[in-house]
Amino acid sequence: MKSIISAVFAFFLIFSFSTAQENRLGNNPLSSSEIYHQIEKLGFLGSALFVAAHPDDENTRLISWLDNEKMARTAYLSLTRGDGGQNLIGSELREQLGMIRTQELLEARNIDGGEQFFTRANDFGYSKHPDETLEIWDKEAVLSDVVRIIRKFKPDVIVNRFDHRSPGSTHGHHTSSAMLSVEAFDLAGNKSAYPEQLDNLETWQPERLFFNTSWWFYGSRDAFAKADKTNLIEVESGNYYPYSGRSNGEIAALSRSQHQSQGFGSSGSRGTSTEYLEFLKGSFPEDKSDLFSGINTSWSRIDESGSVEKVWRKLLVNYDFKNPSASLNQLLKLKTQLEKLPDSYWKEVKLKEVRQLVLDMTGVYLNATVNQPYATPGETVDVDIEITNRALQSLNFKVNGNSDLQIIKNNQRVLPNNSSTTVEAQLSIPKNQKPTNPYYLEQEGSLGMYAVADESLIGLPETDEPFSVSMDLIFDGQKINYEVPIIYQTTDRVRGEVYEPFHIKPAVSISFTQPNYIVTNFEEPTEVIATVKAFQDVKNFSIVTSAKGDWKISTTNADLSPIKAGMSREFTFNVLPKPGTEADLQFRFIANGQVFNQEVVTVAYNHIPDQQLLKPAASRMVALDLKNAAKSVAYINGAGDDVTQAIEAMGTTVVKYNPNELPADLSMFDAVVVGIRAFNVAPDAMTNIQPQLNAFVNNGGTLLMQYNTNRGVRSDALGPLEITLSRKRVTDENAAVVFLAPEHPVLNTPNQLTAKDFEGWVQERGLYFPDAWDSAFTPVLGMSDKGEPITKGSLIVAEYGKGHVVYTGLSLFRELPAGVPGAYRLLANMLSLSSNKSTIEKETDQKL
Incomplete structure (x- = not known):
């Protein structure tokens, strides 16, 4: 019989365990055997x-x-x-x-x-x-x-x-x-x-x-x-x-x-x-x-704790696995004895554990939710506060209001066994409430350190939810107060019940259509579009744009009529750059005496709670002497990067494909670019399309492969010619770059590269460089960190049939979103290799 009970308990724990993985913000019910384990843990200090x-x-x-x-x-x-x-x-x-x-x-x-x-x-x-x-x-x-x-x-x-x-x-x-x-x-x-x-x-x-x-x-x-x-x-x-x-x-x-x-x-x-x-x-x-x-990890670690240990041991001995709530009285005695002890670190730790065990043991469910994922300062939202009594004969509770939380009804009553009630409340978001943002990103830090103004936050992974509900619950005459965070609850048709943080958003979010504008025409203005998304109704506003230096900005669309909450509006500007310079174009939205100049970014994945970041609303503009012969590119998605935006910023049309979706006919493309780590995340799919890629190159196209890790990647897996990856990398973003093949077209056509193109790089030069390759490849660039031998595998190029194969471990996925000018010029040369070749051949034929 005992083994049968254990198996049942194990089943319920497995169920609660898997639920906990998806509902970290919600309630995580414990099985009877897990509650007992938590009681055991009380005795280890x-x-x-x-x-x-x-x-x-x-x-x-x-x-x-x-x-x-x-x-x-x-x-x-x-x-x-x-x-x-x-x-x-x-x-x-x-x-x-x-x-x-x-x-x-x-x-x-x-x-x-x-x-x-x-x-x-x-x-x-x-x-x-x-x-x-x-x-x-x-x-x-x-x-x-x-x-x-x-x-x-x-x-x-x-x-x-x-x-x-x-x-x-x-x-x-x-x-x-x-x-x-x-x-x-x-x-x-x-x-x-x-x-x-x-x-x-x-x-x-x-x-x-x-x-x-x-x-x-x-x-x-x-x-x-x-x-x-x-x-x-x-x-x-x-x-x-x-x-x-x-x-x-x-x-x-x-x-x-x-x-x-x-x-x-x-x-x-x-x-x-x-x-x-x-x-x-x-x-x-x-x-x-x-x-x-x-x-000493026993109760005796706390002064005068002999009575506490006796109560704890009795709680262990008499615990009823079939009816955990029968041990509530003994657990409350333990709490009372703990509260009598002198203040100490372990007293506070164990009291917190006991308070949680009271809820676990009685199966009391507490939840405070809103039915919208966000609100803005000054807004009022409805809050549903659920209290469920699942194991006790009765439960007396009271929900406490405060200056922000107004209780509408049902704030105090007695709940009979296995019954539930919802307390209705309204939450008024203060007008000066700060929008949700990671505390360590509130201020600008340095390359190596985050800036944190409030020292009490140092060490924490995140701050608590901005709003909570205070509840008093009465257990056998003892009042225990619980703070329940207010979160967003919804039901997804695929995922089921979902809990997410309740975010506070600013009145508006500002974003640019492109994070980087690569300006190559210095005679005509470049059209720039900024989008304002309103999270609350805004009216009587003004807009201001600016860019450092001698860049000239004129507004072509400045509709200043009110914007309704949930709506977006585009503002268009013409920007005339100063050749050879860079500038961050900034947009400020002024309403109700406040200046809004941030973009609200949501980071959402099913395996973690949704996150919100506020970052400066700016677009990097680079007035660059750039030529690009590649008209169209097929981009094979890898692990994830923003390189396609950079290619499009150079005027090239990009079509993105997953590896198993690549069309049979690639002849309409000048180049195929493989996203970062594609051979790591989709090895089978990349193997399946390798003959197709080989034929594309053989017929005159350019295959550009970005970095992969060397784990599990065979030397014959990376395109038509063998490449052996290593763990070599150059971490100094300012490391000297040597032109190993200074006459090679990739360094000269259509843009003539110089050492200046490798200035201003961010974080690193590159990683997982090849250390062996087919003899058809030409190593183009050499580089090394201080005190190390030069590595020649950061960029290798080979002719194959009528086309070109390029492999580079250079961190273009970092440099391009950062607006590094030289990275764009190098990328244009790589994409233009086959186009340049056909152009040169045509010019030669005409001369003959």
Whole structure:
């Protein structure tokens, strides 16, 4: 009978587990066995902090083991938000990619049980040495953030993902994260270190520090097997958890699979598995099988807590798996005993856990939702507040109004068993309410650091929902107050019930039709279109445009009549540039005494909550001496990029295709461009169309392939000629560029390139350059980072039949959206290769 009950509990937990993945903002009901596990966790008063550099660096297996097996309070400190990486699911880069990866980390922690922290460090891209990293990051600022988070979270154990003793052997961010963690381990307990933090925090000295090593750090499994393991703690991390029906490896895989923008979908593992922790600092564990041994993790850690422990043990012994709410009285006694104790960190942590367990144990459902995804300052919206009593004989509740929230009816009553009610309310958005925006993007930062004005926010992944509802619930005579965030709820015909954040938008959003305008005609004005979308009714407004330098702007369409909410209006301008210069065209919309000059960007994917970003409304205009012979291009979609916009900005017609949609006849195109990482994300489809691409090139077309990673890509997979990819990259965006084949057409026709074309690049030169290729290829450019040998594979070009094959690992997907002039000139030359050839041949025939 016992096994049957366990199986039923496991089924219900699996159901709630999968629901939790999609409804992080909503209610996540727990099964009876999972509630019991949460009660068990009340009795472990210990914590661990895992430290690394990026989203995806964390060892989800170890984080899950710490939370689920050891039952420790566990968190992951990612020094950056992954802003400098690539995006496999869309075209978002930089700040928007950081927003996606922040949410993916929160989804991962929602599954493996950990919490999430960040520093202000900005992921500026790949770095080969911590010296560069810590200079760009501002070492002291990031170190102070690490110390702050340690003092706030108070970990007993810190675990580094990377080795601080091997600078230059891996990503500079990786090594830097370990180096900073080692320093912060000592500084967090030192009153003279960052004393300004002690106005709100206390010093804290962690007990011990580890490095989460593995055979990889030893070079091979054989070397690791022979290594001295005296200083290593071995952890069995393949545990099976009957209360969840999952092994630790399965939970870890579900967690890691949330990193969808990086393509880290993982399969769960079952059976024994070992993690290794190398002891670095502090006290060595008394028991080598337990990294917490010798640390007091019992209730006695809280002064005068003997009575609390007795109540907790009785709660465990008498817990009724068939009727969890029968244990409510004992849980409330535990809460009462906790409240009597002297104030302390662990008292507050455990009280928060108990308050949540009251809801879990009784099955009480609380929700506050609106039926619209956003509102604007000054607007009033209806709020539905649902309270459901699913297990108690009766539930007494009261919903509290405030200056923003007016209760319409049903704010106080007694709910009988298994009944639900909805309290109607109205939320008035203050006129001075700030629009929703990531707190770390409110101010302009630097290349390596985000700027955060409110120090209390440092470390947080995000701020709380802007509005919440206060509710008083009475359980056996005890009043407990709960703050329930107001969120947006809808029903999608495919996804079903969906919860999203409730965003506050400004009155208007301003955007330009093109993020970059490449101006090649300096005699005639260029037409620029700005679109204003109204989120509330606007009238009596004016508009102002500006561009630095001697650029001349005239308005051709300035309809100043009122704009209704939900409507958009285009404003057209003629811009006459100053040759050889660049300018950011800015648009300001002035209404009701306010100046609006931002675009509202929504980042929406099904696996994370919808995000909103406010960014300056500007379009980069480049007056460029550019010639482009390519009239039409077929673009094969890859992992996601904005390169097609750049090609169109040069006057070329672009037709986008997924790899399996490429038309049989490509003769109408001058070139076929393969999007970034297409051979990684769609290898089978790219293999299927390879004969078609080969024939296109053979008949006179140009095939331009952008960067791919070397993982799983065969040398014969990239077009008609062999190319072997490596992990070589040049991270210094200012690295010198050598013209290896200065007479090659790609450097001379139709635009003659010079060293100036490689100035002003952003983040990097390029990545995953080939290190071997067919002899038909000509290496065109050489470059290297400081102290490294020159690499010649950043751009290789070959003639094949009547056409050309081009492979480049240069980061055009970054440079083109940034409006880098030289990147456009180089792109035009690559796309024009076959067109130039036919033009030259025609001119030669005419002369003969």
